[in-house]
Amino acid sequence: DIVMTQSPDSLAVSVGERATINCRSSQSVLYSSNKKNYLAWYQQKPGQPPKLLIYWASSRESGVPDRFSGSGSGTDFTLTISSLQAEDVAVYYCQEYYSPLRTFGQGTKVEIK
Amino acid sequence: QVQLAQSGAEVKKPGSSVKVSCKASGENFKTYTVNWVRQAPGQGPEWMGGILPLFGTVNYAPRFRDRVTISADEFTTTVFMELSSLASEDTAVYYCARDRGQGTSALPMDVWGQGTTVSVSS
Numbered sequence: 001d002i003v004m005t006q007s008p009d010s011l012a013v014s015v016g017e018r019a020t021i022n023c024r025s026s027q028s029v030l031y032s033s034n035k036k037n038y039l040a041w042y043q044q045k046p047g048q049p050p051k052l053l054i055y056w057a058s059s060r061e062s063g064v065p066d067r068f069s070g071s072g073s074g075t076d077f078t079l080t081i082s083s084l085q086a087e088d089v090a091v092y093y094c095q096e097y098y099s100p101l102r103t104f105g106q107g108t109k110v111e112i113k
Numbered sequence: 114q115v116q117l118a119q120s121g122a123e124v125k126k127p128g129s130s131v132k133v134s135c136k137a138s139g140e141n142f143k144t145y146t147v148n149w150v151r152q153a154p155g156q157g158p159e160w161m162g163g164i165l166p167l168f169g170t171v172n173y174a175p176r177f178r179d180r181v182t183i184s185a186d187e188f189t190t191t192v193f194m195e196l197s198s199l200a201s202e203d204t205a206v207y208y209c210a211r212d213r214g215q216g217t218s219a220l221p222m223d224v225w226g227q228g229t230t231v232s233v234s235s
């Protein structure tokens with residue numbers, strides 16, 4: 001089974017500052033035949049379902065502000081919020097969809113400093 | 114715009130079963146995989162299984178395979194998830210979520226139901 005490990009577990013960032021969340025998979029999620037990383041990022045606010053932000057590691061979902069960006073390949077990935085806004089307070093999850101189990105990370109809680 | 118509307122909260126006794134429904138509105142119900150994902154209090158989401166109604170193909174996570182049944186009714190465009198032999202550890206919010214794209218290819222989930230809280234307590 002693929003294990004997804006996020007860091008840090010939580011972080012507090014001032015409004016307008018950059019927030020960076022890391023995600024590491026226990027094995028590569030890069031599919032060699034199409035050169036795609038099977039890695040997604042979700043945002044979850046209290047009482048709501050997860051919302052898809054990023055897929056294929058770096059493709060932004062329609063309607064997602066461009067301050068959200070994803071990067072990385074293979075086993076190491078990053079979600080960056082370039083200028084944190086108050087509405088970005090949430091828990092963020094990475095997820096691999098390379099394996100049938102589609103494993104999620106444990107989550108990173110983002111708060112305002 | 115596709116929407117997924119789930120049934121209401123459930124309170125169950127240990128050892129019993131629960132069946133949660135997820136009604137899809139919009140086009141192409143049969144050609145998208147609908148998944149079930151659960152989230153225990155304070156935990157990350159966990160994929161349980163999914164169904165592609167077009168072929169009736171169902172895949173389950175190994176840890177749930179012996180006690181979960183996922184089915185679909187194409188006439189009512191509703192997907193069901195039944196979980197048996199409930200224990201307190203099954204207390205969670207259960208979500209249905211649709212794959213971002215048609216067919217059986219590995220994809221993330223872009224449309225989610227509102228969630229159904231299942232509480233298991235004696």
